[in-house]
Amino acid sequence: MNFDFADEAPKLVMLLYGLVAFVVVVGGLLLLLDVVPNWFARRREARLVAVADAGPPAGAARARRPRRAEGLFGLFFLLPTVLLLLVGLVIPAIRTVVLSFMDGGSDAWVGLRNYGWLFSQDEIVRVLINTLIWVILVPLLATTTGLLYAVMVDKARFEAVAKSLIFLPMAISFVGASIIWRFVYAYRGEGQEQIGLLNQVVVWFGGEPRQWLQEPPLNTLLLIVILIWIQAGFAMVVLSAAIKAIPGDIVEAARLDGVTPWQMFWQVTLPSIRPALIVVVVTISIGTLKVFDIVRTATNGNFDTNVIASEMYNQAFRYGETGQGSALAVFLFVLVIPIVIYQIRNLRKQREV
């Protein structure tokens, strides 16, 4: 045993500080919101009394006051959020754009050189292509698997259990998932007993064991399997809910018309769940663009498996090339924008209907 409680004490003290800060900030804010308006109300009352004593009141000024108080409330409710978002997201995002036009140490302006570098370096082009493969395959296959499964287990016995089996990987960290799958892909030399399931299966079928994670382009596909494994559960849950929401009379009418299950799927189920389908594909696409943990844990980006998000980490935090890292981050941002605009337009259309 080597677990010294004394070593952990400072951390727990920090946790205590954190909790105290939470109580003070949130409690303080609510208290402030309670006390300040009361004070204003009392003052207004006092002034009204004073005005009533002195002469006729100024009606216009009084009519506007409640509205301004409302604005004040809104401000206080939003204050922490707006501050945090400015410091944590808005300003950093703007700064990253600026940094992407500067050199590695952020000392001199280099114009578009970092962006030129993006498309001229063979390794980086490889990274961009890999990302493209990820973002095409993962949403497509994860959604298809999720949809198939949702349709197939719908109304089946043990539906709840069957669904939670697929959904479970959602709770596992990408790091954990990568280790799980690295174990599946594990390799031992020919003739030795295999410990990785995949190689064992290959051997059972009379093949030779392979070093799966070191053979491009196969290794990228095998990493993609990991993300599909994680995301299919998400797709399945959302689509399953959408399927259950299809009005019963539509299904009934189709059935009276004598459609086959196949036609039912293509002509009733699929069109009815189209909005949910779009949301799932979009959400998974965005998640896929940002994937970092899997590549880092499984291959560390070696053997031609790197993607934009992890190359950005390498450039900015390992090689100290802040400019190039920032350019990659901005490029990632640019890739995400059209997807999100598409989603917003869809949402709006949905609301109008």
Add this chain to the structure above:
Amino acid sequence: MTTAVPVRAGTAATATDQPTTVGGRVRKRLNSRTATVVSIVIAVVWTLPTFGLFISSFRPEDQIKTTGWWTFFSDPQFTLENYQQVLFGRSSSSGQLASYFVNSVVITIPSVLFPLAFAALAAYALAWINFRGRDWIYIGIFALQIVPLQMALVPLLRFFSQGVSLGGVTLMPAWDLADEQRFVQVWFAHTCFALPLAIFLLHNFVSQLPRDLMEAARVDGATHPKIFRTIVLPLITPAIAAFGIFQFLWVWNDLLVALIFAGGGDETAPMTVRLAEMAGTRGSEWQRLTSGAFVSIVIPLIVFLSLQRYFVRGLLAGSVKG
């Protein structure tokens, strides 16, 4: 779960719509049979990797390294040595995960509480307080979801390490945090990054509360803070629970934010960082990797399994209703 055999959607067998021809009946049987087989295959493929990891984590080191985990069933050997080693081992290579486990807990709790509280406040303000520019602020926050984390990392790290100065005037000194104090950075970062999604999800719930209820409360003279505390908070508890689980899983499983803001030391780094490191440097030490991975999985799994219902509700609120 009402029918006796697993069948495809929409073909639930009732007495009236049984296919009349023999061919139709055979085809239907085949269809449902294929569906059952395919779904079982998918379920097995999805479960097997985790199951293999779980079995392996209890096998002795030499066994893990020389034979596949499936031999466990013909030659069962069971040990807790791996867990003992990976959690409390003395050598630097052993993992010492117990310490990182504490870090994960310390990181997670405030990183869930802060965004929840701020997001609930903001969601209420955006839904029920009338002030100018409300819709624009909401759209702005929604749009912030598209900023990839990666874009915020470098400047935020500088913000912590160098402070803020404008034209030589220091507006905010550097935080200069060391050791345990770096937890604050991690909490701060997680809180910022969680807010857009949290506000979006909670706003969906808060804005669906009945208007009559709110107006009645206003007429009775309740102020906004009072309405928020006594009416809104109790009503949106399920939504808060749903997002709480969301955020918990997200923070617990995060690698990127922790890697950058917590550093790699055993004072602040969470388990994911340590595991990723072990996978990189000791990729063949399967006895440690399997048990280590399982230690990191077990807490989210418990949370997830016991609160699955809420989690799914939160997921659906964000994605389907929009």
